[in-house]
Every structure is written in C-alpha cells, then in structure tokens.
Amino acid sequence: MSEIAIRVEGLGKSYQITHATSGYRTLQEDLRALIKRPFSRGSDAPRQETFWALKDISFDVKQGEVLGIIGRNGAGKSTLLKILSRITKPTIGHADIYGRVGSLLEVGTGFHPELTGRENIFLNGAVLGMSRRDIQARFDEIVAFAEVEQFLDTPVKRYSSGMYMRLAFAVAAHMEPEVLVVDEVLAVGDAAFQKKCLGKMSEVAKGGRTVLFVSHNMAAVENLCTRGIVLEQGRVIFEGTQTEAISRYLIRGQENSFSLREHPHRVGTGEVRIVGIEFRDLNGAPLDVIAAGQTIDVYFHYECAQGGYYNPRMRFSLLLKTQTDTPLFLHHNRLTRQSFPHLSEQGAFVCRINRLPLTANIYEITYSLMIAEESYIDYIDNAAQMTVIDGDYFGSGEIPPASFGPFLVEADWFIDDTVQVKDV
C-alpha cells in the first residue's frame, strides 16, 4: 500500500494582476487597446504585472496518507487545492492523481435557497460528483447525519444557519472518493457541529483514504494528518511529519508586531486609536515568538488628540480567539479594578499575561476600547496574531500535545487514601 496517489512536479501558477478598476474586460476596452497599440500584444498592457501564487511545488502523497497543508493566509494553499481539484489550471508543471478525486473547498456549494432540503441534497451531491444512484443509496444516512428529517421539504432559505451547515456537510461527508481534498471547511458552525465534522473527517482519514487537508486549526492537523507541508509565499518550505511541520510553521519568523494605522475595519469614535500591537518580554525586548508559560507584556500603542483624553469609564479589553474564531478568554481592566481615566497624547495600554497558559498555535487578538456596551472608542476584530511555540510550562520538560486543547492549567496531583468511596 505504498503506491503514489498524488505526484506534483514543478507546479506553478501565476496571475496577471491588472491595476484596473473592473474585474472583467469589455469589448470596447479591448478594441480600444487594439486601436491604440495595434502592433503590440494585448496581454502586455502597461499596468500589468505577474504574480506567482505558487512556484516550484513538488511533492508526493502516498496512498492512505493524510497530508496537512499549512501556511499563512496568502501562502498559496487555496490555489494549490484549486489546481489539484481541477478548478483552475497551473501555469507550469504538472500533477498526476491516481484515483477518483472528491474535493470540498466549501460546504454547501451549489445550494440554492429556494430549493428544498431534499432537492438540495441531490443538487449538491451531483455537484460534488456523485451520481443520482449514489445519492439515492445514501439519502437516509445523509438526512440522519444532518438531523433535518422534518424539514426535508422546506426550502433551505427557511433553515437556521446550523441546520443549513449540517445538511451541507452531511452531503459532502457521504461522498466516497479515493482522494479527498479538503479546504478549511470545518471552521464554521457551532462547537457540536465542528466536533461532528472532525469526527467524520478522522473516520475518513483512518479509513485508508488519501486526504489533502488545509487548516488553520493546528490541533486538527496534528490529530488527523500523518504528514505535513508548510507553504510560504507560494513555495514549499518544509515537508515532513505533521508535528514537525506545525512547529516549523509556528517558529518561522512570524511577525509579532502589527501596525494598525491603515487597518480597514476599524470601529468606533476614534478619539483614541490603537496604532500598533507588539509583544515584549519583561525586560521590554520585543518578542518574535512566545513560548508557552512565558510571562509577556502585550503592548497596545495608542494615539489621541492633542491635550490627551479623559474618561473615567473607559475600559480596555483583550479577547483571544483561535484562528477558527472560537473565543478562548476575555480580559479587561475592570476585572482587576484598574482604571485609567487620563490618557496623554500617546502611549500604550499594556496587558501583562503571567505564565501564558496556551499550547503552541497561532491565536487571534481582538481588542476594544469602550465606554459602555456597544459604545466603542476604538475596536478592531482580529487585529493581530500571537504565535505561541512549545515551552516548558510545567518545568518538567513535557507538555500535552495541542490536539488535547488550547489550555495549559496549573494543577497538582496527590493521593488521598483516607477517603471512602461514597455512593453517588
């Protein structure tokens, strides 16, 4: 069983980036360009440049292997999956795939809000490459998995988002390809749903099928995959076991200072603005990576109008989330009864986190500066990422793998042999 399922050789994909306003061309534009410069080729218009989304990608995947593809947003993961799913063509190189491919780049592709659950099962199944007979045969299973029996003949536009997601994933979960390509589709839905999806995924992964899996959820990658590759700026920078790949990805020069001056999704009055976030150690030295268990200062650099700012009710909070948007903890200065009514023109809110109790992963930082609920002075969702690598949290040289949860907790063990077992 060590036959090759996927062989990728020298794969590359480039896009022409046109600095024009409209995405598609009109005949008029093309004709005009042709008239203006009749002897030059239409493709080398002056404001175009070539951007390589993927370059020199080569790797093999053996049958039955579950390969995790990790990398930051924009590293080329999605482009790679799109090429391997035959949605788009590479610019150079080639890939060979042995076996029926099923790809799941999005849950519920082709779902139409006006159609009923039943109709959408058939539509979505067919879109995913299943025949009507296949769908018919698994129809009951799909419906049971999705838990939507009573609503089968209701248009899905009347479904709750949870029902919608369950149905969509149920169809996808019941396709049975030999090679499965999955993008970050598990990052949606509530916790129970995610658990169900991950359960199904590991069932598939352990069933001997070849899987390519893209995720930001390091715990899922650690758990499901047997190998991993790390993509950075369109290139493979590491290939090995999934555990090595994850730590390589996490250590790999993550920027840990973030300028927010140009941030497009800022909310609030703007009387005080956070212009940058960085992490420092207790000596004030900037940190690139943070080790689990390290005590750190998170600096939120602010600026406000001349003369400073005054408001005794001002509250600064920090919300930490996983990259799949699950909140982990919230902290703000009222919790510790600290208040900062006066702000000078510039400075930093500093949150000191003692012995950071998190396992290795990348986390999202959301902050808000508010006066009352929903009354923001400044607020940015997912303003910065915090990269945490393994550290000696317990002083024993050992920490549990990230797949068992994001938290490290201070605890002690002892035996009490004086108690009796009580009937409960």
Add this chain to the structure above:
Amino acid sequence: MASQDKPVQAPVRHIRIQPARAWVALELQELWHFRDLMFILMMRDIKLRYKQTVFGVVWVIIQPLIASLIFAVIFGRFAGLPSGGVPYLLFVYAGLLPWNIFAGALQRAGNSLVGDSKLISKVYFPRMVIPVASSGSILVDFAVALAVMFVLLLLNGWQLSLNLVLLPVFTLMVLLISVGLSLFISALNVYYRDFMYALPFIIQVLMYASPVVYSGDLIPELVKPFYAINPMVGIIEGFRWSLLGTGEFPALPLAVSLGIGILLFIIGGLVFQRIAQNFADVI
C-alpha cells in the same frame, strides 16, 4: 486485462493536471459521465423559473400564443402576406415553436456561466454542463407549447400527417444549433459582458432574418443563397412541413441546417473548451 500482471480490479482512474492548452478535445465522454449533474441542474433551472410565479406554466402557454396572434393580425390580416392556405395563426405558431427553442436556449445559456460562477470557482466538472443544462431546460417550455399546437390544430379541424414522424429529428437539429451557439456565447460572455446586452437585439434581428412570421417564399431569388445559410430557415420550414403537412419536404434547407448545425456545435464546443480552462480565474 490479460496483458496486465495486476490483479483484476477496477482500473485506477488517472488524471493528469497540466497547464492550459490551445485546443482541448470536446470530451463528450466526460460530459456523459456528468449527465446526472446536467439533469439535476436542468431540473433546478426549471423549478426555479416557475417556483415563485403565480401563474407558472400559464406563462409558457400564453406567451407564444399572444405573440402568434399579434403576428397573425399584423402580417396576415393587415399586410395580407401569403401563408400557403394555412390559417395565419397556425402558420406563425408552427414557426415560433422551433424559434422559441433557439431564442430561449441562447438567452438562458448566455448568462448561465456567470450565474453559476460560485460553482465554477469551487468545484470541478466539465464546464459545458452548465450552458447545456440551461439550454436544455427550454425543452419543458417546448413540450407545453407543442401540446398547445396540437390543440390549435384540433380546433381548426386540421388533419395531422405522417410528416409528424420527423418532428423529433428536427427538434434535435434545433438543439444542435442552439447548443453550439450557446456554448460560444456563454463562454465569451464570461470575458465580455457585452454579450448579455447585445443578445436580445441579435435574437430579434435573426428572427426577422428567418421565416418565422412570414413565408420563405417571399424572399427574392437573388437573395435566397445568402438567406439559406441561416440554419433556422430549414428547421422552421421543416417544422411547418411536419406539423401542417403543407409544401414539399425542404430537403436542401434541412441539409444546410444540419451541416451548419454540426459546424456550429464543433466550433462552439472547441472555443468553449479552450476558454473554459481559465473560467475559474476570470469569473
């Protein structure tokens, strides 16, 4: 199998992924493989079209009927154009049947790829499935309109002839022509949205260049060779011959229709396949 030394099992499907090529085969086999998807998309188009209408199928009956009435009054009554002894209403309606397949298929397919851009950017399937399914959905309208035709014939006490046997063949021929052109137009519409605006106009012009509302006999001899290049000429005459049993079997125009239909299908298909390779990046 005998030459292989592997144990007998389902052959492993091998796919090679490589850069876009100048010309790609039509891959009709692949299209056949995805026939279920094609059928389901067709059903989706049909359901969605009538799901939120009050009168639903009534529209399919009324539209060609009213159009035929208007044409019959204007061209038959006011202008007094000849129709070879057939009531003008029947004459026009018989011509509108294939024409509405043609026009409807083009209109529905024209914007179909853009309408399904989400599918195209998220899953693989032969892209041809989309315009073909859109074009095909017109067949439901056609079936209804055809039933109305028989009612009209019956009400007029018209005798059906054996010519009727060839009607399915003519219908397949309109589909061939329509799908061929649809492939071409839908693909170009991904790049140039101009087609979306030009299409209704082009269809209208083409209608008057085809013997839909008038008899082909009115065309001067001098122009006839050019006129005959229009593949819809043979089809429309074929429909009248088949349904009304009038005139002679239009052998030559039909041969032209078939020839041009096949040509359109091949050219449309090849252009489509070539452009389709980059749809996901453009759409």
